[in-house]
Amino acid sequence: MSAKDYRVPEPGYKDYIKPYPELWWTKKRPYLLFMVREFTALFVLLFAMRLLQGLIAISKGEAAWNAWLAGATNSVALAIGSLFALFFVLFHSITWFQAGAVVSPMRIGKFEVPPSMFVLGNMGLVVAVAAVIGYFSLGG
Amino acid sequence: MAAQKTESFWWLLFSAGGMMSAIFLPGHVFFQGLAMQLGWLPESATSYGRMVELLSHPIAKLYLLALISLSLFHAGHRLKHVVSDLGLEAPGLVAFIFYGVAFLGTGLTVFALANIG
Amino acid sequence: MSDKMKKLTVTRYNPETDSAPRTQTYEVPYDDDTVVLDALNHIKDQQDGTLTYRWSCRMGVCGSCGMNVNGVPKLTCATFLRDFEGDITVEPLANFPIMRDLVVNMSDFMEKLKRVKPWLIPKEEKSIDEGEYLQTPRQLEAYRQFSMCINCMLCYAACPVYGKHQDFLGPAAIALGHRYNEDSRDGARAERNKIIGSGEGVWECTFVGECSEVCPKHVDPAAAIQREKLANVLDKIKSFILPRGSSR
Numbered sequence: 001m002s003a004k005d006y007r008v009p010e011p012g013y014k015d016y017i018k019p020y021p022e023l024w025w026t027k028k029r030p031y032l033l034f035m036v037r038e039f040t041a042l043f044v045l046l047f048a049m050r051l052l053q054g055l056i057a058i059s060k061g062e063a064a065w066n067a068w069l070a071g072a073t074n075s076v077a078l079a080i081g082s083l084f085a086l087f088f089v090l091f092h093s094i095t096w097f098q099a100g101a102v103v104s105p106m107r108i109g110k111f112e113v114p115p116s117m118f119v120l121g122n123m124g125l126v127v128a129v130a131a132v133i134g135y136f137s138l139g140g
Numbered sequence: 141m142a143a144q145k146t147e148s149f150w151w152l153l154f155s156a157g158g159m160m161s162a163i164f165l166p167g168h169v170f171f172q173g174l175a176m177q178l179g180w181l182p183e184s185a186t187s188y189g190r191m192v193e194l195l196s197h198p199i200a201k202l203y204l205l206a207l208i209s210l211s212l213f214h215a216g217h218r219l220k221h222v223v224s225d226l227g228l229e230a231p232g233l234v235a236f237i238f239y240g241v242a243f244l245g246t247g248l249t250v251f252a253l254a255n256i257g
Numbered sequence: 258m259s260d261k262m263k264k265l266t267v268t269r270y271n272p273e274t275d276s277a278p279r280t281q282t283y284e285v286p287y288d289d290d291t292v293v294l295d296a297l298n299h300i301k302d303q304q305d306g307t308l309t310y311r312w313s314c315r316m317g318v319c320g321s322c323g324m325n326v327n328g329v330p331k332l333t334c335a336t337f338l339r340d341f342e343g344d345i346t347v348e349p350l351a352n353f354p355i356m357r358d359l360v361v362n363m364s365d366f367m368e369k370l371k372r373v374k375p376w377l378i379p380k381e382e383k384s385i386d387e388g389e390y391l392q393t394p395r396q397l398e399a400y401r402q403f404s405m406c407i408n409c410m411l412c413y414a415a416c417p418v419y420g421k422h423q424d425f426l427g428p429a430a431i432a433l434g435h436r437y438n439e440d441s442r443d444g445a446r447a448e449r450n451k452i453i454g455s456g457e458g459v460w461e462c463t464f465v466g467e468c469s470e471v472c473p474k475h476v477d478p479a480a481a482i483q484r485e486k487l488a489n490v491l492d493k494i495k496s497f498i499l500p501r502g503s504s505r
Contacts, residue, residue, distance in 0.1 A: 014272035015354035015362050020420045022227050028328070031417060034465045035225065041218035044161050045241075047169055048211035052249055054172065055204065058195060059255035062188040069186055074179045082173030089165050096162035099464060103483040122163075130167030136194065137171035139185030143460035151460065152490050221463050225417075 040092035043085045097122040150217050150239070157214025164207055196257025208249045212242035263287050264344040265296055267308065270355050278355060280346075281305075285338075293333035293347060294322050297359075310359035317473060320409030323350050324359055330414035330471045351414040366410050369426050372452050373434035380444030396441040403436035403481055405474040412468035412478050418461055425461040426452065428468035428478030435481035438488070446488075454489040462486075 021027060025035045057068035072078065100122075101115035113121075175181055184190065194200055216238030223234045262284050270278035283304055285296045294312055301308050312322040315334045322333045325348040327341065338345065353361035379390060412428035419425045434453045438446045452458055462482045469479040 010364075013356070013362075015356055016270055016272070016275075016278055017354050018278075018351075020352070020417075024417050024420065025225060028467075030467055030470065031465065034463075035222070038218050038222045038225065038463070041215040041222065044157075044165060044211050045215035045219065047165060047173065048161075048208050048215065049245065051168065051172065051204070052208050052245055052252070055195075055208075055249065055252040055256070058188070058191050059252040065188045065191060072176055073181075073186075075177050079174055079177040082169060082177055085173060086166065086169045089161070089169050092158075093162040093166055096158050099483070100159075102466075102469075102477070102480045103487060126163055126166050129163055130170060133164075133167035133171055137175070137181060137185060139182055139190070143456040145456060147456065147460035148454070148486070148490050148493060151486060152494075155487075155490075225463070 036091065037095045040088040040095070043088040044092060046081075047085050047089065093123065093126055094119060150213070150235075153210065153213035153242075154217035155214075157210035157212070157217075160207055161211045161214055165211065168207075192257055195253070201253045201256075205246075205249050205253060209242070209246040212245040213239070216242045261287055263296065263338050263341075265293075265300070266344060266346045267297075267300070267359070268348045268355070269308075269358050272357060282344075287338040289337070289339050291338045293324070293326055293331070293336045293338065293345065296338060296345075297333065297347070308359075309357045318407060320407035323409040323411050323414070324348060325351050325414060330411035332409060332411070332473045335473060350410055352416070352420045353410070353413070361410075363410065365423065366408070366413060366427070366429070369430040370408065370433065373426070373430050374445060374449055375430075375433040375437060377437060377440065377443050378445035378448070379442055390442040392441055399441070400436045400439035403432050403439065403476055406433055406436075406476050407474055409473065411471045411473065412476075415467040415471040417465055417467075418463060422461060424457045426455075426458045428482065429476075431459060431462075431485060432476055432478035432481040435485050438485070450489060450492070453485055459483075459486045459489065 025031045054068060054072070057064045097119040098115060101113075101118040105115075106113040106118050171181070176186070195204070220231070220234050220238050224231065228234070263286075264282055264284055266280050266282045268278050269275075269281045283296075283300045285291075285299045287296060294315060297308065297310055297312075301310075310322070310324070312334065313319040314321070317332055317335045320332070323330060324333050325331070325346075326333065326336050327346050328348075330350060333347070347359065349355045349359045349361045353363065353365070356362050377390075383390065406429055408429060410429065412432075413419050416425075416428055419427050431453055434449045437443045438449060438453075454460075459482050462479075464479060464483060466479045469477045472478065
C-alpha cells in the first residue's frame, strides 16, 4: 500500500530535503494555538479523574466522602487548579464548536448558520447546562 | 508513520467524548471544582445522604458514566497525538497507556456507581 | 515603473555544485501592481538569468507558481510587494524536496493524486443513447467548492502532518477524492475509501486547519478531511449493524 518515498531522490537527482523542525508548533501562531487546543485534553483528563475520585469516595461510604470533601473544600491550591481547568475546558468547548461548524455546517431551512453564530449558540447551551448543574449542585 | 488501523474506532470515541465534555464539563469544573473548593456550596447540598440520593437515580448514573468514560477516551486520544506532535514517536506504547487509563477509569466508574444507592 | 526598491532574499540551490541551499539577495523596482512573480521575472530578465522557478498563467489559475513568501505558502502571482513592510524572503514550497532554486519535486503529490481516483466513476455506466447524467443545482452545490482545487500544493506546504510524515495522503488529494465522493453521479466511494480511509489517509490528520487558511481557491480541504472521517465511521457503524444490507 505504501507509496514510494519521494524524499529519497531518484537516481541521478540530488534533490535537497530540508529536515522538518522538531519544534514546528512554535514556528507559527496558528500552530501554537493548535497545540493549546490539543493541550486542553490534559485538563479534560484531570478533571474527569477528579470527578471519578469523588464518585469512588461516595461509593466507599459516608466517612470516605466526608474525608474527600474536607480535602476538596476551602483549598486555594485546588481552586487555582480549577481556574486553569475552567479556562482550558472553555477553550476546548469553543474550539470544539468551531470545528463542528466546519465539519457539518448547520442549516435551518434555507438559512446557513454562520460559524460564529453556531459557536455562540452552543456556548449559550453550555451556560444553560451549567445552570442546570448549578441547580443540582446548590441543593435544588 | 501511518496511523493505526483502529484509529477510526478511537476517533469515534474521541468525537463523542469531545462533544460530551464540550457541553457538560465547564459546568462541572465550575461547581464541583471552583465553587466547591472555594466553599461556595452549602453544606446541605454536599452531604453524604444527598449525594447518594442524587446518584441513586439511574439517569444520573448513566450520565456520569458517559461523561467520565467518554471524556477519558477523548482526552487520551488527543494526548496520544500531542505526544507524537512533541516528537516522541512510540504510537503503540503511548496508545496503550492513554487508552489503558480510559478503560481503567471506565471500569472504576462502573464499579463506583454500582456501589452507590 | 516607479523607483521604489524592494529587497528580495531568494533561495538558490544548484544540485550540481551545492550540497545545501543558500540564499541570494536582489533589489527590484516595484509599484502598486508588482507581484512577487513579477519581481522574480525582473530578476531573471535583468539581473540573473540563472534563477530557476515555475510559473505559467500569472492569474491564479494554473497553480504553478506556489512558493513560501516570508514563510507563508502563497501563489506568487497573487502576492503583491506593496503588502510587505520590509524585505521579502522567497523560498521554495515547504515540505517538498528542492530540485533547483525555487523548483520543488512534485512527484509525491502527483502519485497521491492518482491514488484517490479523482475522476467520475458512475454507479452504472450509461450508453450515450440513454442521455446525460443529470444533476440538480443542489447536488452540484454539495461538491462544487471542492472542485475548485488547482493543485498548487500550498496546502501541503502548510500542513505540519505532511511535513513530518511524508506518507500522509494530504489535503488536496483527499479534498479531490471527497469532491467525487460527494458527486451524485459518482458511485466509487467504497473504492476510494480504501486509500482515503486508510492509515495514510484521513486518520493521519489532526485538524490543524492551516491547509484551508492558505488555499487560494477557498477549497477548505480541512472540512473535506473531517467529513470523510465522519462518513467513514458512519459506514463502519452501518456495516456493523447491517453486515450485508448496507452499500453506499
